[in-house]
Amino acid sequence: AQSVTQPDIHITVSEGASLELRCNYSYGATPYLFWYVQSPGQGLQLLLKYFSGDTLVQGIKGFEAEFKRSQSSFNLRKPSVHWSDAAEYFCAVGRLGAGSYQLTFGKGTKLSVIP
Amino acid sequence: DGGITQSPKYLFRKEGQNVTLSCEQNLNHDAMYWYRQDPGQGLRLIYYSQIVNDFQKGDIAEGYSVSREKKESFPLTVTSAQKNPTAFYLCASNRDRRQGFNEQFFGPGTRLTVL
Numbered sequence: 001a002q003s004v005t006q007p008d009i010h011i012t013v014s015e016g017a018s019l020e021l022r023c024n025y026s027y028g029a030t031p032y033l034f035w036y037v038q039s040p041g042q043g044l045q046l047l048l049k050y051f052s053g054d055t056l057v058q059g060i061k062g063f064e065a066e067f068k069r070s071q072s073s074f075n076l077r078k079p080s081v082h083w084s085d086a087a088e089y090f091c092a093v094g095r096l097g098a099g100s101y102q103l104t105f106g107k108g109t110k111l112s113v114i115p
Numbered sequence: 116d117g118g119i120t121q122s123p124k125y126l127f128r129k130e131g132q133n134v135t136l137s138c139e140q141n142l143n144h145d146a147m148y149w150y151r152q153d154p155g156q157g158l159r160l161i162y163y164s165q166i167v168n169d170f171q172k173g174d175i176a177e178g179y180s181v182s183r184e185k186k187e188s189f190p191l192t193v194t195s196a197q198k199n200p201t202a203f204y205l206c207a208s209n210r211d212r213r214q215g216f217n218e219q220f221f222g223p224g225t226r227l228t229v230l
Contacts, residue, residue, distance in 0.1 A: 043121075
């Protein structure tokens with residue numbers, strides 16, 4: 001069965017500092033990988049996705065992620081964090097199951113930003 | 116604008132009562148999903164539907180029921196059999212899998228509290 005691990009429950013960074021959120025997955029085939037962001041009390045918004053091709057993918061709001069097959073990782077990065085980036089971030093792996101595409105989510109990493 | 120709407124945003128229920136959460140989408144998506152979110156637990160799949168009049172149980176379907184009478188609508192009923200229903204519920208949708216893997220789009224969520 002597939003699984004997603006986000007090792008960091010909570011990360012605090014200063015505004016302007018760089019950010020890296022870790023994600024490791026377990027999946028037998030080539031994975032479909034996603035990063036979503038959630039503001040408090042809101043739904044999830046897609047930041048970026050990886051299906052195939054270039055292993056460095058660019059997303060919205062200045063985020064990028066790199067797929068490393070050898071490490072089973074899909075870490076999210078941003079060179080300079082803004083206060084508005086404070087939110088919870090979820091990594092997810094997609095698979096075809098029972099005739100439909102399903103997502104398995106990690107437990108999330110909450111990001112706090114110090115002004 | 117296309118999107119997913121969920122209502123109500125907040126819902127209070129007395130123990131022993133059934134309650135129905137609404138989810139409507141105008142994205143012309145075939146597949147729809149219901150997730151439950153608890154603090155520190157990520158998202159867990161309750162039910163999903165690929166097509167009208169068809170739906171499948173997810174990982175935590177016990178105590179929940181759904182219907183899919185229209186393509187646009189996928190209501191979730193939380194029954195009195197659900198032992199711990201207080202949670203944040205998210206509805207999502209995506210295109211039919213025959214069009215290739217694609218991301219899920221999420222609604223704003225409903226917070227259910229059992230009094």
